[in-house]
Amino acid sequence: MALLLGRCSLRLVSRGYQRGNGFRQAVFIPAALRRYQSTSPPPPGPNSAAGVQLRRYQEECITSILEHLKKGNKRLGVSLATGSGKTVIFTQLIGRIPPRNSTADQTMIIVHRKELVEQAAYHCRLAYPNKTVEIEMGNNKASGAADITIASIRSLLSKDRIKKFDPSRFKLVLVDEAHHIVSPSYRETMAYFGLDTPSKDSPALVGVSATFFRLDGLRLGAAIDHIVYHKDYVDMIEERWLSDAVFTTVKSHANLDKVRKDRYGDFALGQLSKAVNTPTSNNITVRAWLANASDRKSTLVFCVDTAHVRSLTETFRQHGIDARYITASTPAQVRNEQLQAFKNREYPVLLNCGLFTEGTDIPNIDCVVLARPTRSKSLLIQMIGRGLRLYPGKKDCHIIDMVATLRTGVISTPTLFGLDPDEALTKARVKDLEARRDNPPPTAPDSSSDALAAAGEDSISLTFTKYDSIFDLLMDSRSDQHIRSISRYAWVRVDDHRYVLAGKAGWITIERDATEQLFIVRSVQTIEEQDGDRSFRTRPRVIARAPDLEHAVRAADTFASRHFGERAVGLWQAWRRAPATPAQLQLLNKRKLRPQEIKPGELTRGQANDIITKLRFGTKRRFENEHKRLRREAMEREKFEELRTREDVKVGPLNASAAQS
Known part of the structure; x- marks a missing residue:
C-alpha cells in the first residue's frame, strides 16, 4: 500500500474519550491517508494489536525486546533494514509493555521529520482505536495527557513544550531513526525523561534504525546499552x-x-x-x-x-x-x-x-x-x-x-x-x-607487486614477490592509501588488518579481532616524569571497539586529537615535507634495508617517520615471513609442474632425455 508522505495537510479527526478525564481527544491523520480511515480493522489476533499479522522476524524482534525489559535492561536498540516495517513493530510493541509502577502507561514516539510523524500517527490509530493519539509538531500541540504522543524532536524542545509531559507517567519512549539519538537535541530529551544514564526508575527506551552507526564517531553506546535484534537488508533479501x-x-x-x-x-x-x-x-x-x-x-x-x-x-x-x-x-x-x-x-x-x-x-x-x-x-x-x-x-x-x-x-x-x-x-x-x-579469486604467487586483492572492507592485501628489498616494501605507500582516505592523520598499515598511528606522546593501534569480528582500538601513552629526565609508557588499553575499520578510525582519531597533538600526527604538517633528518637516515641505514645507503634528499621526514614506524611494529618480520612462505610454495610448484609436464602428450618427436628413460 503506497502512502503519499509528502508535505501533506493534516486533518483533525475526533476520536474516543480519554480514560479518566472525560474530554474528547483528537488525532491528526495525513490527508493522503484519509481514504484508509473507513477501513475497519479486523478483530485483534493473539499476538498483535488491531489484528495486524506480524511477520516472523517482527514477532521475534518484539519478543527479544520484552525479554530484555524483563531482565531490567531499559535502553534498547533494534537494527532493522529499510522496508522491514519498523513503524509497525514499535507501534505493536506499545500494547505489549505493561504499565510502569502499575500506573505509568503513556508512550512517547520521537521522530525528526514531518513525514515520519504522520506515518507513526497513522499506524498508531490503526493499531489502537481505543487509545488517544496526539501530535506535538509545529502548530499542532499535544495536551501531554494522551496515551500515545508522536513528537518531532524540534518541536518538543521548542519554547519548553516538553515540560507539559510528566516523565513519571510514561512507560515507554520510542525513537525512530535512532542513529540520531546521540545528537545534542536527543540527548537533552533523553535526560528530561531520565534516560541519559541507565536507571531502574525510568521509562523503557527503544530506538529503531536501519543504520546503527554514525560517520562522525559519536558513540551510540552513550544512549543505548543493548542492540537486542538485528536483521540487515541482505538477510531480508535472502528471506x-x-x-x-x-x-x-x-x-x-x-x-x-x-x-x-x-x-x-x-x-x-x-x-x-x-x-x-x-x-x-x-x-x-x-x-x-x-x-x-x-x-x-x-x-x-x-x-x-x-x-x-x-x-x-x-x-x-x-x-x-x-x-x-x-x-x-x-x-x-x-x-x-x-x-x-x-x-x-x-x-x-x-x-x-x-x-x-x-x-x-x-x-x-x-x-x-x-x-x-x-x-x-x-x-x-x-x-x-x-x-x-x-x-x-x-x-x-x-x-x-x-x-x-x-x-x-x-x-x-x-x-x-x-x-x-x-x-x-x-x-x-x-x-x-x-x-x-x-571466495576471492586466487592471486598468482608470481604476480606483480601492484596486484591488489580484496581483503574485506577494511583493507587491501598486497603480494610481495616483486619487491627487490625491504626498503622497496616500506617505501610503497599504496597499502596506507585506504586508511589515509578515511583519516587526516599519518596512519600506516603494518600487517593485514593492523594499523598504527605513532607520535612522541605514544601510539594507537587498530587491529581486527578475528574471533569477535570487530576492530579493537588500543593506545599506549608516553608519560614524562615531573623532573623531565625520565619517561615511562602505559600499558596498552582498549579505547574502542568498532564493527568496521571506518568507525574504528573515527574513534581513534578522536582520541589522537585530544592526546597526541595535531602537529605530531597530522598528514598535512609542513615538517613531513622537509628532508629526512641525519638522525633518521643514520637509524635507517643501520638497519641495512638495501645494499646501498639511503642518501640525503631521497626521503622526506614524513616518509622516514612512516618507515621507522613500520619497522618498529613488525613490517620487516612480515616481509621476511612472506618471502619464506613464497619460496616454499615456489619449490612445491616446480615439483608439481615437473610431474604435470611428464604426462603431457605432444605431437612430434620425444626429447632425448625422455627417449633414454
Whole structure:
C-alpha cells in the first residue's frame, strides 16, 4: 500500500474519550491517508494489536525486546533494514509493555521529520482505536495527557513544550531513526525523561534504525546499552522480505581529491557539487542509465544539491527522457503531485537531493542511481534501501553506483559486501557478491607487486614477490592509501588488518579481532616524569571497539586529537615535507634495508617517520615471513609442474632425455 508522505495537510479527526478525564481527544491523520480511515480493522489476533499479522522476524524482534525489559535492561536498540516495517513493530510493541509502577502507561514516539510523524500517527490509530493519539509538531500541540504522543524532536524542545509531559507517567519512549539519538537535541530529551544514564526508575527506551552507526564517531553506546535484534537488508533479501537487488558500478570520472570533509566526516556539499556536477559526469550518468536501466519503470536518482539536481535533470531530458525533480524548495502541492505521478508510473525518472533517504515509502522504485558520492556507510544504505521494498510485478531493483576512486575514501556498494571499493560490478546479485567476498579469486604467487586483492572492507592485501628489498616494501605507500582516505592523520598499515598511528606522546593501534569480528582500538601513552629526565609508557588499553575499520578510525582519531597533538600526527604538517633528518637516515641505514645507503634528499621526514614506524611494529618480520612462505610454495610448484609436464602428450618427436628413460 503506497502512502503519499509528502508535505501533506493534516486533518483533525475526533476520536474516543480519554480514560479518566472525560474530554474528547483528537488525532491528526495525513490527508493522503484519509481514504484508509473507513477501513475497519479486523478483530485483534493473539499476538498483535488491531489484528495486524506480524511477520516472523517482527514477532521475534518484539519478543527479544520484552525479554530484555524483563531482565531490567531499559535502553534498547533494534537494527532493522529499510522496508522491514519498523513503524509497525514499535507501534505493536506499545500494547505489549505493561504499565510502569502499575500506573505509568503513556508512550512517547520521537521522530525528526514531518513525514515520519504522520506515518507513526497513522499506524498508531490503526493499531489502537481505543487509545488517544496526539501530535506535538509545529502548530499542532499535544495536551501531554494522551496515551500515545508522536513528537518531532524540534518541536518538543521548542519554547519548553516538553515540560507539559510528566516523565513519571510514561512507560515507554520510542525513537525512530535512532542513529540520531546521540545528537545534542536527543540527548537533552533523553535526560528530561531520565534516560541519559541507565536507571531502574525510568521509562523503557527503544530506538529503531536501519543504520546503527554514525560517520562522525559519536558513540551510540552513550544512549543505548543493548542492540537486542538485528536483521540487515541482505538477510531480508535472502528471506524474500525485501526485493532482490542487482548492482552495477560506473566510473564517474569525478575528481574528488580536493573536496574537503564536513564536520560529520562526509564530503562538504558545496565542493562536492562542483566536483560532481560537470557536463562529463552528468553525461556519463545518463549514458550509464540508458545502457543498464532504460527498461526500468521507476528510477530514483540521488544528487548532491539543487544545482546538481537541475543540471542532471536537464541532461536526462536532452537525451529524450521524461525526468523530473523534487527538492526541499519545491512547493508542497507541486511536490505531492509529482510524487504521486511517479508512484503511478506516469514518468520514469525522479531526481532529488536529501529528501528520500529516510522514512519514505515508494515501493514501485525498481532502479536507484547513486549520483551523490558519500563517505557515509549509513547514507549509502539508506539510499539503496529506497529501492528494496516489495511491489507487485517487481522482480528486483537495479542499483547503479556512480563511483569515484579508492583514494578519496568513497564508500561504494562493493564495500558493503567486503569488496575493494574500486571493484567493478555489472548487474551483480547479492548472492554473487557474497560468494565473491567469501571466495576471492586466487592471486598468482608470481604476480606483480601492484596486484591488489580484496581483503574485506577494511583493507587491501598486497603480494610481495616483486619487491627487490625491504626498503622497496616500506617505501610503497599504496597499502596506507585506504586508511589515509578515511583519516587526516599519518596512519600506516603494518600487517593485514593492523594499523598504527605513532607520535612522541605514544601510539594507537587498530587491529581486527578475528574471533569477535570487530576492530579493537588500543593506545599506549608516553608519560614524562615531573623532573623531565625520565619517561615511562602505559600499558596498552582498549579505547574502542568498532564493527568496521571506518568507525574504528573515527574513534581513534578522536582520541589522537585530544592526546597526541595535531602537529605530531597530522598528514598535512609542513615538517613531513622537509628532508629526512641525519638522525633518521643514520637509524635507517643501520638497519641495512638495501645494499646501498639511503642518501640525503631521497626521503622526506614524513616518509622516514612512516618507515621507522613500520619497522618498529613488525613490517620487516612480515616481509621476511612472506618471502619464506613464497619460496616454499615456489619449490612445491616446480615439483608439481615437473610431474604435470611428464604426462603431457605432444605431437612430434620425444626429447632425448625422455627417449633414454
